[in-house]
Amino acid sequence: MPELVEVETIKHVLEPQLRGEKIVKLSVFRPEVIAHPDAEAFEKCVSGERITKMRRRGKYLMMELENQCTVAIHLRMTGQLLVTPVSYPARKHTHVIFHLENGQELRFIDTRRFGKLWLWRQGERDTFTGMASLGPEPLDTSLTGAYLSESAGNSRRSVKTCLLDQTLVAGIGNIYSDEILFAAGIHPQRPAESLCQEEWERLAEIIPQTMAYFLEKNVISPEDYLLTEGKEYRNTPYLRVYGHQGEPCPNCAATLQRTVICGRSSVYCPCCQKEH
């Protein structure tokens, strides 16, 4: 479900609730969601450890532990992370519970079970999460027009496929790729090799702008986050094309079109985003 913006929001809400807290025990109801090491070794490493800080990279969320272990979590499509009191009602599809010393719990819930957890020790090379091959963060200064055109400018793939490629830029998913391309006035199906330098420069500006805009719109209190169980994002009313197929374009009132690009539903304005 979540892209960079949502994962950052989750981190922002959870970090103050988790920082400094000790994990006293782990409950694993679905061992297969723990991808590395096995569930037993994972539990051994986290038990009795304090969470020192949280980080985000692309769509991955990480918790650093006092013993220098790192826990990484990827929520994929339907993963949720909630910090709740012990008494909070049990939810279906709760696969892992981190029991905290303060009586709260960190719960990993995931209907479709695509989400994964990993753990590695300091010095151990992370060869399993896929994080090593992530491209630059959208808000990093290394994301320049030159970088984009040099990395993707010769590709025959569609520009939307490129934006979804986590090795080019980390953290963009199906929603924000559509929003970015709409803001840039670029048709999602255009082959990357057909973009001119000026268009790459425009993308390099609009990618961080779009991320920053939706990050700001998505700010939520811990109370409201728990009320909506982390499933409702406050920025969705601000989406201009995603989910709006058949409705008028906010710029020119032409009817927004839906198509499928690399297996993903894609919405664009046929008038503002010309194919040629």
Add this chain to the structure above:
DNA sequence: CCCTGCCTGCTG
């Protein structure tokens, strides 16, 4: 390069 599978639940 696209395509499928991985899962479950919701919508039309």
Add this chain to the structure above:
DNA sequence: CAGCAGGCAGGG
């Protein structure tokens, strides 16, 4: 009931 869902790895 089919079709689809804000992700990704693995296959041809």
